[in-house]
Amino acid sequence: MTIEELLDKCINDKLIDLTISGPKIASSEMPKKVKVRPVQLNSDVSYQSSEYIGTKVFHTNYNDDEIKIKVSEWIKNDFKQAQFMMTDADAQVLSSKKGKLTVKYRKLTEQRKQKDLSHNRSKSYILKEGECVDFLVDLGVMTKDGKVVKAKYDKYRQINRFLEFIEDIIPQLDKSSEQTIIDFGCGKSYLTFAMYYYLKVLKGYDIRIVGLDLKEDVIEKCNLLSKKYGYDKLKFLVGDIASYEDVTKVDMVVTLHACDTATDYALAKAVKWGAKVILSVPCCQHEANTMIKNELLSPVFSYGILKERMAAIFTDAVRTNLLEEAGYQTQILEFIDMEHTPKNLLIRAVYTGRKNLQAGEKVRLMEKELNLNLTLNKLV
Secondary structure (H helix, E strand, O other): OOHHHHHHHHOOOOEEEEEEEEEOOOOOOOOOEEEEEEEEEOOEEEEEEEEEEOOEEEEEEEOHHHHHHHHHHHHHHHEEEEEEEEOOEEEEEEEOOOOOEEEEEEEOOOOOOOOOOEOOOOOOOOOOOOOOOHHHHHOOOEOOOOOEOHHHHHHHHHHHHHHHHHHHHHHHOOOOOOEEEEEEOOOOOHHHHHHHHHHHHHOOOOEEEEEEEOOHHHHHHHHHHHHHHOOOOEEEEEOOOOOOOOOOOOOEEEEEEEEOOHHHHHHHHHHHHOOOEEEEEEEOOHHHHHHOOOOOOHHHHOOHHHHHHHHHHHHHHHHHHHHHHOOEEEEEEEOOOOOOOOOOEEEEEEEOOOOOHHHHHHHHHHHHHOOOOOHHHHHO
């Protein structure tokens, strides 16, 4: 598929948003990323670009033909990648320094909802400011009158962004029966409480959530809060990801910032249980960093920070491809903008039963070339 054919398929009434990132040349005068979304102007739909230059954002509106030309130029000349999100598909374009383009396009099994196209829309959060939510007050994110605490605004945005991912996977959950969700490494459980509140209180699902963490004092506090709110099917336990065996069937597994190989044990458990949905934000990819070697890439690996970042990228590539091999449809998505946290990639996997054996074969060849033998290989 050519870039022109892809743009014809993606830039239409089905486009939700487009993110173009990874400048080929670093410059303070050039955008570090560009976002494009459709907007309603009077009776017509136009496309608004947001160019992020330094600390400023510059907006421009284009018609259908103009935005396709502009996006093509950005991808071919200025940026390394583009991620398209449509109501019925996802697409990605990778652009090399020499301008070679790699195009990937994948239809979705479930349709997404189109967003509000109004031009001057305000950011619509699932947990709205001004509406008091008890657990956000007790966790220090909100005041009793529903105002977000200024120092916790990033956490408020993160919680709402996480709930957007939950909203996307709701069609995978069965509303007619109890759904079991395991949250490994739940910590202070901002997101665990948010998930329960959204699915149980706002959406009416019959859910049971178990939050696991190794910190006894944190688990004790979370259980007290859960009892205070009457969340009878939200329990917190002191437990280790690898050894937890108290359930035999799980519908969704969440693992956010589980350090290094703890993410792999969580993913392996999810596969073993036949989880319909996996949401994972990996953290601290130390294992790959200690193994990775390749003579051709030695100019990159000789710099510690570059080696660390490449190790993280290769680790997540291995994880997603092994999940594809196990019958999941996977995506790697931006969780929170990089300026708020470097741990900003989320792996979303939805079970389809269609095992992509080629994905597993290719990733093992890649591991061999990079001297890798990562934990998830041994577990799934």
